[in-house]
Amino acid sequence: MCADAEKTVAVNNDHLVQSDDPEHPANLIPALCRNFYNWGWVTGTGGGTSIRQGDHIFLAPSGVQKELIKPENIFVIQWPTTKYPATERNYIRRPLALKPSDCTPLFLTAFEHGAACCIHTHSQWAVLITLLVEREKGPDGCFEINNIEQIKGIPKGRGKGYHGYHDTLSVPIIENTPFEEDLTSGLEAAMNKYPDTYAVLVRRHGIYVWGDTVAKAKTQCESLDYLFKLAVEMHKLGLPWIK
Numbered sequence: 001m002c003a004d005a006e007k008t009v010a011v012n013n014d015h016l017v018q019s020d021d022p023e024h025p026a027n028l029i030p031a032l033c034r035n036f037y038n039w040g041w042v043t044g045t046g047g048g049t050s051i052r053q054g055d056h057i058f059l060a061p062s063g064v065q066k067e068l069i070k071p072e073n074i075f076v077i078q079w080p081t082t083k084y085p086a087t088e089r090n091y092i093r094r095p096l097a098l099k100p101s102d103c104t105p106l107f108l109t110a111f112e113h114g115a116a117c118c119i120h121t122h123s124q125w126a127v128l129i130t131l132l133v134e135r136e137k138g139p140d141g142c143f144e145i146n147n148i149e150q151i152k153g154i155p156k157g158r159g160k161g162y163h164g165y166h167d168t169l170s171v172p173i174i175e176n177t178p179f180e181e182d183l184t185s186g187l188e189a190a191m192n193k194y195p196d197t198y199a200v201l202v203r204r205h206g207i208y209v210w211g212d213t214v215a216k217a218k219t220q221c222e223s224l225d226y227l228f229k230l231a232v233e234m235h236k237l238g239l240p241w242i243k
């Protein structure tokens with residue numbers, strides 16, 4: 001093998017995405033994305049997920065059918081890294097002919113915040129909630145709900161336990177931008193304003209949810225989606241979200 005070919009193989013680091021362990025991020029991301037597709041969270045290529053394990057970030061590719069992702073399609077970034085990997089050198093594994101997710105700088109923002117997994121969905125319930133809140137409270141409103149059992153699935157902040165039944169859950173909303181990566185400053189601003197939040201809604205777009213573990217990111221995303229769907233149905237019945 002010539003020196004250039006050897007370098008290409010070494011740089012691609014295929015071993016980083018080859019494991020028999022179903023909990024390995026390169027196996028977990030495709031499995032999660034298949035579920036998310038079936039739940040209507042990542043249809044039409046939108047949305048995705050990323051996992052931080054040790055000093056590696058595992059990322060799905062951009063613009064592909066998320067339910068068909070395979071471990072060999074996964075990108076890997078050395079962690080910590082610069083906020084927005086601008087060159088190929090930031091990737092220690094970059095599958096040829098694929099592009100890393102446009103959500104990468106947003107996922108990295110969640111990891112800087114201490115997350116181990118970040119999920120981006122285009123759930124219609126999340127989108128509808130952003131529209132209802134805009135109509136009821138204007139552009140600066142948060143989604144707020146209390147006295148619903150499922151609120152207990154959402155943490156009050158790192159080290160602060162989970163919401164109680166009577167607590168009010170607040171989820172900030174940021175405005176959408178024409179390009180996904182341009183959402184990053186809005187996400188950072190929302191995280192600074194609401195340091196205890198584990199989720200930020202994006203108006204007319206979807207939601208970013210993160211967690212201290214993969215399981216927590218997934219179950220928090222499920223609980224939020226449940227609450228958004230419930231809130232839309234409550235609204236249709238004329239029932240208030242806050243008691």
Ligand SMILES: CSCCC(=O)C(=O)COP(=O)(O)O
Pocket residue numbers: 044045046047048060061062063064100101102103120180
């Ligand atoms: C129809 S998808 C529009 C782009 C978008 O919102 C998105 O989440 C795409 O993410 P990707 O990981 O495919 O770059």
Ligand SMILES: [Zn+2]
Pocket residue numbers: 046047120121122180205206
């Ligand atoms: Zn999106």
